[in-house]
Amino acid sequence: MRIITHSKYKGKEKALLQLVASFFNEGNLIVKGSRNTIKSNVFENEKVNIKYFKKPGIVKSIIYSFFRSTKAKRSFDYANYLLEHNIPTPFPIAYMEERSGSGLLGDSYYVSQQIDYDFTIRELIHNPLFPERNIILEQFTEFTFKMHEANVNFLDHSPGNTLIIKKGEGQYDFYLIDLNRMKFENLSIEARMDNFKKMWLSKTMVKVIAKKYAELSGDSEAKLHKILLEKTKGFKRNITKKKWLKRKLKRK
Template identity: 75%
Template sequence: MKIIHHPKYKNQENSILQLVTVFFTDGELIVKGARNIIKSNFLGSGKVNIKFFQKPGWFKSIIYSFFRSTKAKRSFDYANYLIDHAILTPFPIAYIESRSGLGLLKDSYYICQQIDYDFTIRELIHDPLFPERNMILEQFAAFTFKMHEAKVNFLDHSPGNTLVVKKDTGKYEFYLIDLNRMNFKNLSIEERMDNFKKMWLSKTMVKVIAKTYAKLSNEPEEKLHAILLEKTTQFKRKITRKKYLKRKIGKI
């Protein structure tokens, strides 16, 4: 096994490895997906999350072993980039890779601190009567602007991948999770608006986001509103079409 940990955790390497050793028999299950499993456990007195990435197929195993960073490594590296640019994400502790004698990737794990959050953006999106909804959307737009200014293109910028922590009255913090799909570059205004499309925004929410982002970017509000509305509408149509075709094929 290969373990890479944050310097803050250099004296806890054995304890980190132990979390992986007992992963399937210990800890609290948070998510069990087809490809990944997330559990929580304790590292010392602090609660952490451990994300297990299943062994990839033989072709992807070759890709991840010799040509591309593993999902666990990317999660760790991208989290450190975010932290270095003052963008909140659960603090990265370590990643671990298990390889065969030929150097092919088998299993991998990413470990980070657990965040006790109040809700995700998903709850806000689906509830028009969510308390302080517009205020939260404005602050979320500002958070995303800061992310874009740091050259972060978060390809999975979707409602379930932002944890929200309520601080003082009217003040919220946003934490990005599920980090392994990102790229880093200067983003055009079209690309910035496109990055919101997976949020499944209503027309009202589009107005709020466009207005806040326009103030921060010094771009015309009408321009941003038009681009964002178009990107959002196109994405919704694409997903709706996919679901329709899937249902039709399922009946054949």
């Protein structure tokens, strides 16, 4: 098992490896997926999250072993990049990779500090009367704008992947999670609006975000509203179409 730790956790590799070794027997389950599992645990009196990436199939194992960074490594590296650019994310502690004698990737893990959050954007989508909804959306837009200015194209910018903490009246902090799918590039205004499309925005939410992003970027509010509305509608149509096709194929 190979382990890479943040400099703040140097000398604690053995203890971290022991923590991961007990992953399936200890800790509290947060997410159980077909390929990834997330648990919370305690490491030296500190709450941590451990994300387990199941051993990939042979083709992906070869790709991740020799041609592309593993999901665990990307999560760790991208978290460090975000923090270097003052974009909050749970602090990256370490990542571990199991390798066979031939160097092929087996199971891997990513360990980060746990964030005790209050809600996500998902709650705002389902509740139009959510307290301070527009204020939160405006601050979320500022958060996303800052991310774009740092050349971050977060490919999984979806309702559940930004944790929100209420700091006080009208004051909120945002933390990115599920980091392993990102591109680092200069984004055009169209690409920036496209990055919001997975948020499943209502027409009202589109208006709020377009107005705030226009203030921050200096672009025309009408222009941004048009692009964002088109991107949002197109994404929703594609999802609806895919669901319809799946139902149709199941009936056959």
